[in-house]
Amino acid sequence: MLRVATLCSGIGAPEVAFKDCEFVFAAEIDPFASAVLAHHYPNVPNLGDITKIDGRQWRGKVDLLIGGPPCQAFSMAGERKSLDDERGQLTFEYVRLLDQIQPSVAVYENVKGLLSDKQNAWGKFLALVASGGGELQPPGRRWGNAGLVVGSKRAIAWRVLNAQHFGLAQRRSRVYAVIVDPRNLGRLVARHPDLTIEDWHKSREKLFLSPKSRSGILRRANRRGKKLDPLLEEALKKALNIRLHSPEPSGPE
Numbered sequence: 386m387l388r389v390a391t392l393c394s395g396i397g398a399p400e401v402a403f404k405d406c407e408f409v410f411a412a413e414i415d416p417f418a419s420a421v422l423a424h425h426y427p428n429v430p431n432l433g434d435i436t437k438i439d440g441r442q443w444r445g446k447v448d449l450l451i452g453g454p455p456c457q458a459f460s461m462a463g464e465r466k467s468l469d470d471e472r473g474q475l476t477f478e479y480v481r482l483l484d485q486i487q488p489s490v491a492v493y494e495n496v497k498g499l500l501s502d503k504q505n506a507w508g509k510f511l512a513l514v515a516s517g518g519g520e521l522q523p524p525g526r527r528w529g530n531a532g533l534v535v536g537s538k539r540a541i542a543w544r545v546l547n548a549q550h551f552g553l554a555q556r557r558s559r560v561y562a563v564i565v566d567p568r569n570l571g572r573l574v575a576r577h578p579d580l581t582i583e584d585w586h587k588s589r590e591k592l593f594l595s596p597k598s599r600s601g602i603l604r605r606a607n608r609r610g611k612k613l614d615p616l617l618e619e620a621l622k623k624a625l626n627i628r629l630h631s632p633e634p635s636g637p638e
């Protein structure tokens with residue numbers, strides 16, 4: 386069974402999404418959220434403050450590490466103090482734990498404002514995760530809504546997804562990054578010899594948008610005169626086999 390741990394766990398959305406997995410630990414400081422976690426997952430330890438966790442003792446015990454550190458430092462709705470805000474610094478605690486725990490795969494989630502932040506926090510995060518330090522610059526004025534960086538340590542693919550396109554009555558755009566450590570991926574595959582290629586295809590179908598959702602995104606953007614990120618638009622159109630710059634599709638949503 387896939388071994389999953391969460392950081393800044395909140396009330397445990399990943400715990401619900403990955404309900405068939407083994408949860409190794411959660412880490413949450415808010416009393417209410419911690420009580421919710423304790424109620425639903427009484428056997429999963431809550432390690433509390435992520436700045437106090439020594440991840441080395443969990444090395445080799447976690448396949449998938451999921452974390453959505455607080456977003457206020459980067460949120461359009463806040464002061465956007467970015468890395469000068471101690472909540473912004475928690476993103477680097479996430480990377481420290483990634484280095485110490487060394488999961489095969491990790492997921493990082495935050496608000497979209499992180500991609501356009503004045504201190505280039507996203508470029509620093511990408512460089513740190515992919516290569517252990519430095520800072521990457523966006524190819525244009527700001528980071529795009531989707532991208533891929535492959536470094537000497539890890540590969541990171543990210544994409545902005547909006548909850549409203551996944552059956553929720555909420556406009557909630559978040560950037561999701563999937564981080565893969567190729568050194569540890571073999572370990573994960575070795576632990577799951579039972580997984581067949583069909584299983585991977587099934588997971589892939591769950592991860593990618595259906596044709597109906599793709600054409601819905603394109604049609605809604607067109608109707609509202611909204612400019613989509615060029616990379617996203619190209620990917621959506623390619624997936625629908627529509628020639629670029631051709632009229633918008635008119636299929637069912």
Ligand SMILES: C[S@@+](CC[C@H](N)C(=O)[O-])C[C@H]1O[C@@H](n2cnc3c(N)ncnc32)[C@H](O)[C@@H]1O
Nearest residue numbers: 393394395396397398412413414415434435453
């Ligand atoms: C954006 S929310 C995460 C929501 C979560 N993904 C969920 O499913 O509910 C960030 C969470 O980080 C928690 N948090 C803030 N500082 C923390 C710290 N130092 N250690 C652990 N959790 C922290 C907050 O209490 C909050 O619940």
